[in-house]
Amino acid sequence: MSEGADNSEFYKKAYQREKQARREAEKILEQKALELYNLNQSLKNINENLEKELEKRTQDIMEIVRFPEQNPNPVMRISGDGKALFYNFEGKIILKSLRQKGFEEVSSEFHEMVQKVLVKNEVVVQQFKLGEKYFRFTFKPIIEKNYVNIYGQDTSREVEAQIEIEKSEQKFRQLVELADDIIYQTDLTGNFTYANPQAQKLTGYDEDELLNMHFIRLLREDYQSKMMEFYMKQLSEETRSTYFEFPMITKYGKSVWLGQNVNLVYEGNQVVGIIAMARDITARIVSDTQLRNSEEKYRGILENMELGLLEVNMENRISKAYPRFCELSGYSEEELIGRIPEDFLLHQDSIKVMEKQQEFRRKGEGSVYEVQLRCKDGSYKWVAISGAPFYDFEGKQEGSLGIHLDISNHRRLEEELKKANEMAVASSKAKELFLANMSHEIRTPLNAVIGITQLLARSKLDPKQKNYVDTISKSADNLLLLVNNILDVSKIEANSLELEYVSFDLKKTLDHTISSLHYMAKSKGLGLKLLTNDTLRSFYVGDQLRLSQILINLINNAIKFTKEGMVNILVEAEDNKDGSHQITFQVKDTGIGISEEAQKKIFEDFTQASNATSRKYGGTGLGLSICRELVALYGAELKVNSEEGKGSTFYFTLKMDLADTDNFADEEILDSELDWSGIKILVAEDNKVNQFVAVNFIEGWGAKALVAENGKIAVDLTKENDDIDIILMDMQMPEMNGVEASLHIRNKLKKTLPIIALTANAIKGDDEKCLQAGMNSYLSKPFKEEDLKSEIRKFIIQDKMKDTKIENSTGGYSTLRLQKIEQMADGNEAFKLKMLKLFLDEGYLQLKSFEENTDVETLASTAHKMKPSIDYLADYETISLVRKIENKEFVREPALLHRYIFKLTTLLDEVETYLNS
Numbered sequence: 001m002s003e004g005a006d007n008s009e010f011y012k013k014a015y016q017r018e019k020q021a022r023r024e025a026e027k028i029l030e031q032k033a034l035e036l037y038n039l040n041q042s043l044k045n046i047n048e049n050l051e052k053e054l055e056k057r058t059q060d061i062m063e064i065v066r067f068p069e070q071n072p073n074p075v076m077r078i079s080g081d082g083k084a085l086f087y088n089f090e091g092k093i094i095l096k097s098l099r100q101k102g103f104e105e106v107s108s109e110f111h112e113m114v115q116k117v118l119v120k121n122e123v124v125v126q127q128f129k130l131g132e133k134y135f136r137f138t139f140k141p142i143i144e145k146n147y148v149n150i151y152g153q154d155t156s157r158e159v160e161a162q163i164e165i166e167k168s169e170q171k172f173r174q175l176v177e178l179a180d181d182i183i184y185q186t187d188l189t190g191n192f193t194y195a196n197p198q199a200q201k202l203t204g205y206d207e208d209e210l211l212n213m214h215f216i217r218l219l220r221e222d223y224q225s226k227m228m229e230f231y232m233k234q235l236s237e238e239t240r241s242t243y244f245e246f247p248m249i250t251k252y253g254k255s256v257w258l259g260q261n262v263n264l265v266y267e268g269n270q271v272v273g274i275i276a277m278a279r280d281i282t283a284r285i286v287s288d289t290q291l292r293n294s295e296e297k298y299r300g301i302l303e304n305m306e307l308g309l310l311e312v313n314m315e316n317r318i319s320k321a322y323p324r325f326c327e328l329s330g331y332s333e334e335e336l337i338g339r340i341p342e343d344f345l346l347h348q349d350s351i352k353v354m355e356k357q358q359e360f361r362r363k364g365e366g367s368v369y370e371v372q373l374r375c376k377d378g379s380y381k382w383v384a385i386s387g388a389p390f391y392d393f394e395g396k397q398e399g400s401l402g403i404h405l406d407i408s409n410h411r412r413l414e415e416e417l418k419k420a421n422e423m424a425v426a427s428s429k430a431k432e433l434f435l436a437n438m439s440h441e442i443r444t445p446l447n448a449v450i451g452i453t454q455l456l457a458r459s460k461l462d463p464k465q466k467n468y469v470d471t472i473s474k475s476a477d478n479l480l481l482l483v484n485n486i487l488d489v490s491k492i493e494a495n496s497l498e499l500e501y502v503s504f505d506l507k508k509t510l511d512h513t514i515s516s517l518h519y520m521a522k523s524k525g526l527g528l529k530l531l532t533n534d535t536l537r538s539f540y541v542g543d544q545l546r547l548s549q550i551l552i553n554l555i556n557n558a559i560k561f562t563k564e565g566m567v568n569i570l571v572e573a574e575d576n577k578d579g580s581h582q583i584t585f586q587v588k589d590t591g592i593g594i595s596e597e598a599q600k601k602i603f604e605d606f607t608q609a610s611n612a613t614s615r616k617y618g619g620t621g622l623g624l625s626i627c628r629e630l631v632a633l634y635g636a637e638l639k640v641n642s643e644e645g646k647g648s649t650f651y652f653t654l655k656m657d658l659a660d661t662d663n664f665a666d667e668e669i670l671d672s673e674l675d676w677s678g679i680k681i682l683v684a685e686d687n688k689v690n691q692f693v694a695v696n697f698i699e700g701w702g703a704k705a706l707v708a709e710n711g712k713i714a715v716d717l718t719k720e721n722d723d724i725d726i727i728l729m730d731m732q733m734p735e736m737n738g739v740e741a742s743l744h745i746r747n748k749l750k751k752t753l754p755i756i757a758l759t760a761n762a763i764k765g766d767d768e769k770c771l772q773a774g775m776n777s778y779l780s781k782p783f784k785e786e787d788l789k790s791e792i793r794k795f796i797i798q799d800k801m802k803d804t805k806i807e808n809s810t811g812g813y814s815t816l817r818l819q820k821i822e823q824m825a826d827g828n829e830a831f832k833l834k835m836l837k838l839f840l841d842e843g844y845l846q847l848k849s850f851e852e853n854t855d856v857e858t859l860a861s862t863a864h865k866m867k868p869s870i871d872y873l874a875d876y877e878t879i880s881l882v883r884k885i886e887n888k889e890f891v892r893e894p895a896l897l898h899r900y901i902f903k904l905t906t907l908l909d910e911v912e913t914y915l916n917s
Contacts, residue, residue: 451693565590711736
């Protein structure tokens, strides 16, 4: 509101200055027009006087005809045949000039005039130009004598004066007719006698229509009597110049506001009419009206909001206090005027705040701030002040205006809200801690249940035993889904649920999802089918885990609520032509369906179609709620079409970028070449059952496993065994936890081998703690065998290929990979070394850019440039990291950038070591 008030005051001052300037310009134009008009009248008077004088002189000439020799004007007598019969001295000069070369035309014309006069027998007056002079000749015929007496007069001054008059009239007419303003004349009765083109254009009437019109016809009816009275008064008092504003109605009914200057027109001392100059001021009138309405609006707002206004001058003394401020402070205006506010109106703690604000005022700046106001009765009130300087019409600062709003109740509520918020934060932390502990307590034994179940499933079992194991596996999966759903609900409530955008194989993800639920559908005698269109590709960028979670929940529900028939999963892609696809996912079933009423609340937490549904089919009612939130994180909406007894279709559409396929192909090829027998894995885990599960998984692949029961033992074993390829590090262990152990391995032992964190917490922030501690990856318990195997394979698969492993200075894990560059070189060692040298030179420049830059776009662009080189020379983790930097994922996970810089530095060191060797 204060900003609006300040703007209003500013525009008002600006308008006043513009209005003053326009009035002065109008006065100058009016004065010049009047001077031109008076000059024109003066020249006309001179002309009339000259004509009178000419007439008088003509009479004088006639009188001195008897004395031609003494006549100062030329006198001649020319016969009908053109002979000069008589001439005086001046006449002789004229005749002589007529006979000179260059005057033949004039001489002929002169002779013709003589003959014409004799024929007509009448006196003729004709003007001639002889040289640079003008003469008026009176030809008087004497018929009986057949000659003509010619009496001449030098009229050069008269002609020159007339020429000047004509020039002046032409200039005046041009000024009037080309003027942007309306200029017109009326007689004393008010009838138009002249109207310039602009008057015709603005009124819509042509010249003939205006010249037959009284000006009153152009006025709006409610202004007719006002204007008549105004101009009758001007005429009666003979006020030379006046100004009046009025609305005019054009020929087409449009209302136009004019601002009009009117001057009286005199002939001698007599007023004979008026001359007016008017300008279209409609825009200004509209602006004034809007400004006035705005002022009234804000005045009303201020009054209704009961804001206290206080003005202080440049000496910081109160110059005006408005009623509401007096009511607010308890002082009368008389008690406030002339006093300095800091002396008595402020709490001691607020004086420095006010002094700082005064510095802003002296610089011409406005601001909003809060202080404690000391009232007359000694009590204090919190007020929000919107303060701003105000200026006079010349732009000179006169003082400051403060608008005071009593916010005492607001401050009190703010303090109460702050306390409530602190309690809420404490409650949230307690809830988060509870969930973390519960997650750990549930996931740890659950990891053992799932792990042992998978080990049992690999052993020889009879059909009955296999059924038992399948039942345990199914129950464990359901329990894990329930735990994950509860944690996801907690994350959603805390706005901490986020997607991780990475490259993944969508078709493989769909196949795995269908496969994992196939047994459930088969056990109910249902068909489960995946249908895709030709546009769908394999590799996209997105959150594979969350997409799988959405589909599993939807398919699980479809199977659960379908007795017979089919569950179809339709995945159709549409090319956006910009490197992305619009992919629509549909899960269709032939189940019990959902009523229209239930569809309105089906996505709410802990909600199912009915209580009977929950009793009959089970479930918590969280699945669809979480699916809706996960789809929303993608910027999409989960929808449903359903009819009771005929099945349901849940569907959503995601925009997904296409991913680079190079690394996926490499991973598939390299997996078949991996020799697990040469791999040594350290398992740092304090839970005996989890140790047993992990060791059996690892040994089942043919790899070798070492066990450390706490972080300290893990550090010691890492120090003693240089042939350890990777560490599985539990986060919570006695004596030294996983984070402490990882920091020690990185900082003290200087080991770079991969470390995969294993945690049962699954709480936001754990992944960042792992990366900051130097760990390479993060795996939540409980995990399945294939998940653990896939995660380990990322870091060692290329390192274990024959003839491609390069050990670093510590004998540990190496970032450098030479397989692709050697394939490209095809035996040309010089080419390979040249490529490595080029990468080294360019890599150090790009590393410097990463270390010195903070601009997100610059960092992403640098990663994009480096990606091809990284793909040819680095391990899987570095290849994955450079894409995450390119996709700007480090904005929400800063640890990614630190990790990438560490990996790039390591890679450059290893390339340099290789070149030096």
